[in-house]
Amino acid sequence: MAVSALPVRSKRAPDRALEPRADSLARRVAAEALGTAFLLAAVVGSGIMGERLAAGNTAVALLANTLATAAALVVLILMFGPLSGAHFNPAVTLVMAVRREVRWRVVPAYLAAQVAGAVLGVAAAHLMFEAPLFAFSTHVRSGAAQMFSEFVATFGLIAVIIACLRHKAEAIPYAVGCYIGAAYWFTASTSFANPAVTIARSLTNTFSGIRPQDAPGFILAQLLGAAAAAAVFAWLLPSRTGEAGHG
Numbered sequence: 001m002a003v004s005a006l007p008v009r010s011k012r013a014p015d016r017a018l019e020p021r022a023d024s025l026a027r028r029v030a031a032e033a034l035g036t037a038f039l040l041a042a043v044v045g046s047g048i049m050g051e052r053l054a055a056g057n058t059a060v061a062l063l064a065n066t067l068a069t070a071a072a073l074v075v076l077i078l079m080f081g082p083l084s085g086a087h088f089n090p091a092v093t094l095v096m097a098v099r100r101e102v103r104w105r106v107v108p109a110y111l112a113a114q115v116a117g118a119v120l121g122v123a124a125a126h127l128m129f130e131a132p133l134f135a136f137s138t139h140v141r142s143g144a145a146q147m148f149s150e151f152v153a154t155f156g157l158i159a160v161i162i163a164c165l166r167h168k169a170e171a172i173p174y175a176v177g178c179y180i181g182a183a184y185w186f187t188a189s190t191s192f193a194n195p196a197v198t199i200a201r202s203l204t205n206t207f208s209g210i211r212p213q214d215a216p217g218f219i220l221a222q223l224l225g226a227a228a229a230a231a232v233f234a235w236l237l238p239s240r241t242g243e244a245g246h247g
Contacts, residue, residue, distance in 0.1 A: 029109045031084035033117035035076045039088050040121025040200050041128075042072035047207035048129045061207055062184065070181030077173035086173075089194040090114055091226035095158055098230055101165075111196075118200035126204065137202055137209025141189060146214075147221040149189035154225030156183060157193045162233040195219045 043065070050064030080086040085102070087093045093110045096102045102110075123133050160179045164172045183191035192198050192210070198219050202212040210218065 025106060025109060028084040028106070029113045031080045032087060032110050033113035033120070035080040035084070035086055036088040036114045036117030036196060037121035037124065038076055039069075039072055040118045040197065041124045042121075043069050043197065044122050044125035044201070044204050044206060044208050045128055048125065048131070051207040062190070065208060066181050066184040069184070070177040073180055074173045074177035077176060081173065084110075088114060088117075088196070089157075090196055091154055091194060091222050092158065092161065094223075095162075095226050095230045099162075099234070114196040115199055118196040119203065122200045122204050131204075131206065134203045135205040137205045137211050139205070139207075139209040139211060141210045141214045141218065146189045147217050149187035150192060150218050150221035151225040151228070153183045153187045153189065153191035153193040154222040155229040158226050158229035159233060162229070162237060166237050189218070192218055193222060193225075195222055198222070 046068030047061070047065045050061035050068075054061040054064070076088070077086040080088075085096070087096065087110060090111045093102065093107055093114070097104050097107050125131075126133055126135075156179060157176070160175050161172060164175050180191060180193070183193065192201065195218075198210060198215050201208055201210050202215045203209075
């Protein structure tokens with residue numbers, strides 16, 4: 001699962017809607033941490049609630065998990081997009097840096113905030129549902145089909161973000177939410193598409209968890225999918241001149 005939205009851009013791109021302000025790095029990093037924490041609280045919390053109320057019907061539990069995650073993504077991107085770009089996802093941050101939408105010097109802080117926020121979000125969900133603060137997942141998600149699913153899911157997420165940035169930036173919150181909602185169902189892995197989310201979900205032994213030993217394969221597939229999408233869309237939609245980011 002995943003996320004992201006708007007890069008931190010220069011003032012030389014006035015046609016971009018929801019353009020992030022030139023806030024301090026501390027505020028932007030805090031926005032990334034808080035947004036990612038709320039995202040994981042939504043993912044894990046809705047998984048717990050859905051499983052409890054579905055009376056063993058996995059499809060109903062997954063539908064509840066999907067709807068809550070997609071809705072949370074839209075809201076969080078609208079909230080935090082103008083502050084930090086609302087990446088909430090190391091794969092997105094790395095792609096935006098490669099595309100010069102953000103400066104490389106902000107990348108380590110963004111990645112640390114995303115992972116820390118994701119872990120805090122899991123803890124918050126567990127506290128709300130009276131579960132242990134952290135517990136390694138026993139949910140098996142292994143095999144070539146799962147890895148390929150994560151490649152496809154992340155490729156599609158990055159493709160949505162890059163294409164919308166070029167053609168209709170204000171639609172990104174809704175496009176990302178809709179895409180992740182759909183990818184929950186058309187991928188065998190239920191579309192994590194986010195290394196920080198994957199790490200955090202290894203710490204919840206609930207509906208949305210993943211075994212820690214399966215997480216590295218997911219993360220590798222996600223990074224490869226992101227890199228492939230960045231390469232393909234660099235060719236399909238080459239960067240305009242004068243759009244380098246700041247930070």
